[in-house]
Amino acid sequence: MDYDLRNDAYDGPILEIDKLSISFFTRLREIPAVMDFSAKIMPGEALGIVGESGCGKSTVALGVMQDLGVNGRIVGGSIKFKGRDLNTMTQEELRDIRGSQIAMIYQEPMASLNPAMRIGKQLMEVPMIHEGVSEKDAYDRALEVVTDVKLPDPARILNSFPHQLSGGQQQRIVIAMALMSKPSLLILDEPTTALDVTVEAAVVDLVKDLGKKYGTSMLFISHNLGLVLETCDRICVMYSGEAVERGSIEDVFDEMQHPYTQALFRSIPLPGADKNARPLVAIPGNFPLPHERPSGCNFGPRCDYFEAGRCDVGNIAMRPIPGNDRHESRCLRFEEIDWNAPIDVGPQTAKPEPGRVVLKMDNLKKYYEVAASALFGGKNKKVVKANETLSFEAREAETLAIVGESGCGKSTFAKVLMGLETATDGQILLDNQNIESTPIEARDTKTVADVQMVFQNPFDTLNPSMTVGRQIIRALEIFKIGNTDDDRRNRMLELLDLVKLPRAFADRMPRQLSGGQKQRVGIARAFAGGARIVVADEPVSALDVSVQAAVTDLLMEIQRNEKTTLLFISHDLSIVRYLSDRVMVMYLGHVVELGTTEQVFSPPYHPYTEALLSAVPIADTSVKKKHIVLDGDIPSAMNPPSGCPFQTRCHWKDRAGKSLCETQVPPMRILDGGHQVKCHLSDEDLANMEPVIEMPATAAE
């Protein structure tokens, strides 16, 4: 019964999970994290597990690795790796398999590399442990694999420490580490969540190529349906600890047979469509906590097709869907539901026309001076050009999206606007009044109340020891609204109504709220003083997909009613396409493109916008996308490239004239309809650009 696990002749399924159940044990109770989970991965196949946070997808991965910590235990079912049950293996046998046969790639590359060990040593360790090779051979192998993951200057990289590399490079190292022993199974746990879109696209590309090259099977865990579509052959959708639907990518994406899958698809925006072509439908309610799961179908309480007396009794089993290959759904009613019924959308209120100009930025510049080293101090001052000649106007009731990857200066811009920093040069006009050099302490109450912000992470921005109501009242006090405490309390309750939270929430503490609810409180706080300009800094990126849609819709509805100017900062082009009127694309402190949503999302593009669009994973099998992968990382703002900021990664550089791009910052050109592009490309080249995303004719009906 002692198989040789390295035996290449083995041709059964690489991984076979059968009715797996995993529970965590606390002092109070047993918390089932995964229930009745089955999956099979054939050699060379890639299986994607999709679901929201807390659905148990990472627990499955750790279960496969048999690394559930002290509290976790497998309470039922089996995990077979190449026919051998992992549950019955001893620690030594497991150690032998880990790293050599099954390797794992993690969510946060920085945290998963040892900060006090050189990269080379961490890589060389793998073959030295498992194959007992000499240090020299291990080094050669490491060099080879690092070259494989397309890192420049492998020898230097091997000799550096993790903190000396960028996030994208670190993730490549983690991938290299996983591939050092040519494993048969690769588990990727949200491998690109911490990365920028263009870097993500490159990493995903790399993983796909390497998977093919080494013939590795993959278990790909993600919350991003689009990514799974791009990387996997089969998909398994999880909800609250259970697999609710599984099948091939085509079957699940095109002929989904579970209400949750459908709801999930309907709640994510696609960059190809705007809100009229494909409105978002939020999933009502909240994700159930593991110990508060309903009886019967877990999704029941949130399901549109729920039938009392049937869906809420007993255990519901996976059932195969006739006609499809290994396509199964955990729904009692999948035969009865008309899956092609048009989306039922509530009445859509017409968007008010943008009014007069409220906010005007003119040639805004923000430079930071940083000392080369805090310890040396003094001499080698470097200038970080965080914002460079930013000019735009924002009108009343308009949504202006600011798009760009990390380090592009979008957050700096928000800080300058809010008055947390003062501008180096240029002006910000709020109602024709200059506010660029007034720090927030010196601004009058009216200005502060007028310009408010919704923050990215609702978990950190609420005071954990103050009730929700108190926090909103505090904002009202600061903005000098209401004459008495009763006035303010009433206003606070109205604000809770506005953000659609029950009034009873006023007395709750932030820890009792879910992420989406916290973000609603954040929105209520921002609108407390009747804000006229709201800067929303990635307001939904920390939230789960099903909640994102609801929060986005809420934000838009309030904006419509209050005629607020919304500056929506995001890196997510899909959501930008969905809600904004105009879009501003930033790269390394420069505005590279500015125009209405239609102008920016259709050719002619700025080459960076083109790459950005191509990098967005789209969860729709019928969409055709041009494949553009940018090389390298975003240059540091401390040491920006000469000439055009994008020239180091631009695919069009040869067309526009290399020397021109390398020496001169292109001027802002104004094309038809006020569409602005900062590029050296000729009119002809711009006119000949092809659309990146092609929607099939049927989808646009």
Add this chain to the structure above:
Amino acid sequence: MGLFILRRLGVMILTALCLTFIVFWLTNLYPNLEKLAKTQGNFRMSDEQVETYLGNRGYTQALPVKYGQWLGVLPGYVIEGTDGETRARCAAGRAPTEDTATFCGILQGEWGQSTVFKDEVGSIVSTRLGLTGKLMFWVMMVMVPGALIIGVLAGMREGSRTDRSLSTVSIVSTATPEYVSGVILIAVFATPLFGMQYFKGTATSAMDDANFNNFFLPVITIALYGMGYIARMTRASMTEVMTAQYIRTARLKGVSFPNIVMKHALRNALIAPFTVIMLQFPWLLNGVVIVETLFNYKGFGWTLVQAASNNDIELLLGVSVVSVFVVLVTQLISDIGYVFLNPRIRIS
């Protein structure tokens, strides 16, 4: 790196100046001087006599001037006293001769005369420091490896039985100050009933010839106190490191548990305790004062006690300067070592 050390040295010298100035000021308060005058001169001196006595010996000069002279940056006083005698600081209070130096402060190596030991402060401090150095060395040899081993063993499996028992031991040991543990150790081990043949209650003989018999008790008394503290720190740091994601990475790479601890966790876990170990030096000096007095080991701490109780100003100042210096140097070493252990703040 060189510049970093230079800057640190600069800060250090500044700190040393401030600290010694404070000590100088405190020891030169008038009541102290009065007492000095009376012990050196005559116990039945009147206030006026004290005044002239001190004035003739330069004690009534302005404080910064005295400090400057003591440091050796101002020329030493030459005072023609009211009694007709000329006294010069640099001629040990006698009339200056041809070859009397102008400057004579600690910078010139003139540490002054001890009134208690009737000897040069410089030579007293150096011999005593040597003896205490011997004690400290053995304390470190026992304390650091012991504490690290206890901390790592306790921290590598948080909540296990080993962890709990070792943690209890370290809490008890660090909660017991030296003057309690020392007395208990003497009472328990240095009695005829038990262990008198192995342990001695006094360490006076260890000054010339240290061996297990006469040196174990003082060493362990100091070591126990610091050991618990460092062990707790190491444990906290180790448990944190053991839950880090890169440890999971290593585990899922197939690294065996001993190797995870030795190769992946240890270095990261030692960063925090290293600073703590270095910060222990000042505390050790503290402990040394008690333990040396308790075991009658005539080292640096014992000298400090003698100087303080006998109002020996020059000696007290000398001892303070050296203590300040020892503390600051260990801090410098700690900073440099920290940079070395933690590549993230290594300066390139």
